Amino acid sequence: MRILNQVLAVTRLNILNLPKRIATSMVAIVGVAAVVLVFAAVLSMAKGFERTMTRAGATDTAIVIRSGSTSELASGLGNDQVLIVETAPGVLRDGGEAVVSAELYVLVDIRKKSNDSAANVPFRGVGSRAFDVRDSTALIEGRMFEPGKNELIVGRAAQSEFKGLELGAAIKFGRTEWNVVGVFAADGGVAESEIWTDVRVLQGAYRRGNSFQTVRVRLRDTGAIAGLKEALRNDPRLDVDVFSERQFYSTQAEGTSTFIRVLGYPVTILMAIGAVFGALNSMYSSVSARGKEIATLRALGFGPLPVLISTIFESTLLALAGGLLGGAIAFLAFNGLTVSTLSNASFSQVVFDFAVTGDLLLQGLVTALIIGLIGGLLPAIRAARLPVAQALREL
């Protein structure tokens, strides 16, 4: 109990005269803040990208793609194969008609609003059931394209990120002119980065004959995917892979988010090491500035342990303050910031928001705490071992 009282007393004294050492303390705080800021900012990109990619993923929708294709772009399916998929077991039927959408996926160059450089924007030809095979996708403005016409509807994110996609605008790809007649939302999912038109019109415009790349299938229920896989794999006329939508998109997200992590974690670790040096520096100066005070306390009968604990407490407090500051700046400056990047897997643009999530902030604070503990330990030991007589003589 006596020790505890001593600890409280010394710590209180220590905190009370912190303002005297404000310059040095600020260095430690800002150092830690910078680490947490960079950590949260970089990792929130990976988080946001994953969130956009996986939000689209339902488990009761399947994607049928030519086997071995790692992206829709590389796939190819004939009309006959699409018909086989439509009649396969496990496919949801609505009034006798299969709820599927056979789709064609091409890329068009559109300029980004942010840097005016050309970007690979996904241009998808969809069937009339496109909205039925996708959850939470809906038109929010304008109307649906008319089959057979050069009309297109644009995803909300694509519209805000790329030039010339305003409702009512005409846009030219190659020699074909298209009219933007509607805008759709997909609850922040990856489909919002795309533009859609009637698959038959797209086949014509890009001379793809009667071929498709993927078939999206609404399943009777989540469990039906096993039966569908089995049936399609055993059909000698087909050479396809079947994925649940969720599985497909989370595989697609891997490459890019791994890249951001590969970049982000080492940078954070290096910066954290740098911040430990900064914190050590601050705490050593704090200890030397408090030399007289510590010696006086020791002479009055305070033990070395309270001195040690109070020094570690001080550095942890400074680091936590830095962590909170860095986290707050990261949240205010980056959370919800919209950017777009080229997805490694699909070779096309994905528009997403930075997501500074609670667990990222928590990880940042833990990092700050560790920096504070390490940065405080050695100076604290020095403070506890300060030779009392000598320190008092220096007065």
Next chain:
Amino acid sequence: MKYFGLIWHNVWRKKIRTSLTILSVLVAFLLFALLNAVGQAMSTGGATTGAARLVVVDKVTIINFLPRSYQNKIAQVPGVAAVSHQSWFGGFYQDSRNQFPQFPVVPDEYLALYPEFVLPDEQLQAWKRNRTGAIIGRDLAELYELKIGDRIPIQSTIFTNKDGGRTWEFDIEGIFDTTDPKGGTAVLLFHYDYFAESNTFGDGFVGWYTLRLADGADPVEVANAIDEQFANSPNETRTSTEAAFAASFAKQFGNIALIVRMILGAVFFTLLLVAGNTMSQSVRERIAELAVLKTVGFRDGTVLGIVLTESILIMAIGGVLGLGLGWLAAQAIGSAMAMFVPGGIVISADIILLAIAVMIAAGLLSGVFPAVKAMRLSIVDALARG
């Protein structure tokens, strides 16, 4: 220089503090070197970027093919010295994570366009004799420990061969190096003839054309002439220099340079605070000493110079150590990052020059306030206080 002993002594007055400051500086320059190197590698796409080459791609999107017949028409455009084509094969080796570029090419035409690629003649001849032969770059050979004579399966995500499979086997007949220090060689090249015969889409198309300009030809004029020739055809083209093509591709990843700059900004802001704090503490502790220096006749300018040199010295020691470590780290992580940054991570001369400039600037900035304070010191006050 004659004060160097004095300055050196002052730097190490508080060993722990100086060492810690130098270590923070070291970390900052380690990050500086690596982030800039990664940024540079990303913005060139690891590609060789000869200024005298142009790339002709489909105007709508680079994934569209161009007709094979364009080659002769491009060759006839005034200012074009040589032209050849490449196509994206989209393959991987063993695991879909092991992606690297493979191009079906016409050997002599292709190598004539890329004189920086060095391939021993007997290997070139062996390659030309073997229809399913391929050559690979040194980077790739080292990455997957491949050697001449190996037969490697490449699985294409795009092209099916006549057997109905997507696994294409190639015999490695040669390994080439590059004389371009910034250029990567993580590439596999194989015969276009074999590709055209064996894939199920048939021949008659290529991915894009690369051409070399004749001496003195204006790249803009040549590019316009080519694009005009194919205007209003089913395959309109867009011609740009190889460097601009690579840069436009890199831009698609979003503003990586901006993110790198932001991180570096945060790092250096912190660094300046740490170093500036060290310097001002050190000056504060030495007020009496500086006053003595002035008393014995040191001029104001000399005192200013001494303090500034001290802070630049701290930056320089940490900076050089950091760059050295960065160089070592680049060697080590280059191969781990090969999947993302094919050319490897190179700490180029411009990064080093820039780093030196930053060291001096940061040294001046962090030292200037304490130094001015030291210079303006009034001897009487300082001695009285000390």
